[in-house]
Amino acid sequence: MEEKKIVESLRKKFPAEVKETGSSLGDDLAVIDKGALLAVMTYLKSKPGDYAMLLDLTCVDYRGEEPRFEMVYHLFSLTNNKRLRIKTRLTENDLRIGSLTSLWKNANWLEREIFDLFGVNFEGHPDLRRLFMYDGFEGYPLRKDYPLRRRQPLIPLKD
Amino acid sequence: MPTRIQNEARQDTMLLNMGPSHPAMHGTIRIMLELDGERILNSEVEVGYLHRGFEKTCEHRTYFNLLPYTDRLNYVSPLINNLAYVMTVEKMLGVVAPERAQYIRVLMSELSRISDHLTCLAAMAMECGAFTVFLYKMKAREFIWDVIEQTTGARMTTSYIRIGGVRADLHPDFDTVLKKAIEETRSVLKDVHGLLDKNKIFLNRTRDVAVMSALDAVAYGWTGPCLRSTGVLYDVRKASPYLVYDRLNWEVPLGEKGDNFDRYMVRMQEMEQSLRIIEQAAVRIPKTARTLMTGGIEPEAAIKESRRRRVRKAIALSPNLEGSEECRYPDILASDKGYVVPPKEETYTSIEGLINHFKFFMRGHGIRPPKGEVYFAVEGGNGELGFYIVSDGTDRPYRLHLRAPCFHIVAALEHLIRGRYVADVIPTFGSMNMIGGELDR
Numbered sequence: 269m270e271e272k273k274i275v276e277s278l279r280k281k282f283p284a285e286v287k288e289t290g291s292s293l294g295d296d297l298a299v300i301d302k303g304a305l306l307a308v309m310t311y312l313k314s315k316p317g318d319y320a321m322l323l324d325l326t327c328v329d330y331r332g333e334e335p336r337f338e339m340v341y342h343l344f345s346l347t348n349n350k351r352l353r354i355k356t357r358l359t360e361n362d363l364r365i366g367s368l369t370s371l372w373k374n375a376n377w378l379e380r381e382i383f384d385l386f387g388v389n390f391e392g393h394p395d396l397r398r399l400f401m402y403d404g405f406e407g408y409p410l411r412k413d414y415p416l417r418r419r420q421p422l423i424p425l426k427d
Numbered sequence: 428m429p430t431r432i433q434n435e436a437r438q439d440t441m442l443l444n445m446g447p448s449h450p451a452m453h454g455t456i457r458i459m460l461e462l463d464g465e466r467i468l469n470s471e472v473e474v475g476y477l478h479r480g481f482e483k484t485c486e487h488r489t490y491f492n493l494l495p496y497t498d499r500l501n502y503v504s505p506l507i508n509n510l511a512y513v514m515t516v517e518k519m520l521g522v523v524a525p526e527r528a529q530y531i532r533v534l535m536s537e538l539s540r541i542s543d544h545l546t547c548l549a550a551m552a553m554e555c556g557a558f559t560v561f562l563y564k565m566k567a568r569e570f571i572w573d574v575i576e577q578t579t580g581a582r583m584t585t586s587y588i589r590i591g592g593v594r595a596d597l598h599p600d601f602d603t604v605l606k607k608a609i610e611e612t613r614s615v616l617k618d619v620h621g622l623l624d625k626n627k628i629f630l631n632r633t634r635d636v637a638v639m640s641a642l643d644a645v646a647y648g649w650t651g652p653c654l655r656s657t658g659v660l661y662d663v664r665k666a667s668p669y670l671v672y673d674r675l676n677w678e679v680p681l682g683e684k685g686d687n688f689d690r691y692m693v694r695m696q697e698m699e700q701s702l703r704i705i706e707q708a709a710v711r712i713p714k715t716a717r718t719l720m721t722g723g724i725e726p727e728a729a730i731k732e733s734r735r736r737r738v739r740k741a742i743a744l745s746p747n748l749e750g751s752e753e754c755r756y757p758d759i760l761a762s763d764k765g766y767v768v769p770p771k772e773e774t775y776t777s778i779e780g781l782i783n784h785f786k787f788f789m790r791g792h793g794i795r796p797p798k799g800e801v802y803f804a805v806e807g808g809n810g811e812l813g814f815y816i817v818s819d820g821t822d823r824p825y826r827l828h829l830r831a832p833c834f835h836i837v838a839a840l841e842h843l844i845r846g847r848y849v850a851d852v853i854p855t856f857g858s859m860n861m862i863g864g865e866l867d868r
Contacts (some may be wrong), residue, residue: 324802
């Protein structure tokens, strides 16, 4: 029941920005406006939500839909023992979203990964570079329009 | 393009490159160190040398076919990876495995956890110079892997846990081999405690080295033994119990300081708890009345005979399919048709069985979960191992994402070694249990 209250209070606190709340297969989730991301996350991290842990961050490419990209944040509260999923959509023309590095330290690498594989720009990230792929890699491999077997030319050796 | 540290380094310091091919960087990872004498002023960790596009590949495979890829994530505990993936799909489908299969899964995932911890601590101890400990632990791991091999047919690339249950039932000799493995592991753990716990060389390199505060550990998203070594009580098996963990009696060991020694100690104690779980599960597992099938008519003869009448006799299956005879299915696989591989006896002898077989494996048919998204996590060797799957109603996942526990742990490496000596990098990195397959995906 605790979880319901958090989602409800989130809705009350941000009536305009929270578009949808609900649950999918037992996981509670809230869909928010991307502009309110930092405010919503700051609220959730403080009491009474107490979502102290950013469990996971990923992105889904819904090619052909508008807005195209969906950011998925998984939060975890140690005191309430609850997970929460926050989703927000990004349009292809404006791939910018606020960085959460000021709230959680692991957001640094998680956001670098998304930048690397999807090309999402995180505003306020201190060191936004590719994480898995090398410098000089072209394109964003986890986007749906990147072919599975595309080959890229060899790069010169580093000195 | 210069890396961050090359731009930021002071003029009077030295840059030292560690890895990606360095004996202590098991797995492939590169650490750039900015040194003032032996002190580390700054560092930069570069990952991605083992990136092979796991998520992208999985999005192009069917739900059944992508299982072997999950073996290669955390390659010292592949059964837990299988379990995490399979249970995520099961959550989506609403399938529940039979009770015996659930106990088998618990047994297998605890054995994998022990093998995971053994490997981590063996490498960590060896890098501190304790080669004896390494050999002892590898010996214990061999006995654990004997059990795994006997049950799954493979030591590492198991693909044993299947959607709806497990691939085959336990071997008739399972109890004997398990007993031997438990005995050997117990005695090795005792020896290792004796060799390391009060060993001055080991203590000097681990006690109060790379201390992680509980607050930082949570802020970095640490889970598993590393988080518990800082004193935070969070274990997925206790917090949101899956399978039959809530019916078994065991404890969660905690550390105090979160230094290298605590990470070592928590892992050692966790292995003892895992052995407790295994012992209880091995006794409580529901017995099966069915015995292993021996003999039977050849498949070829059965196919010939089935052209004239329905064959009801037992069929001798290839040794590769041992333990997965139709008569054992109710014990180890869910009865939901369409989610589990149809029994081979049916496929060989009846037209309906053959159709079911093709329907299961054909592209565009097979397992098709309803539209939606799901996140499910189990306790892996390193912490919370979660899968996030988005289904669009077809037989392939639209998006599959892995929450790798050691991704978050390694992200804190720069923070941990700042201000320490070069020699401290080795035990610190060893105690994190970085697994390239899981980290780089």
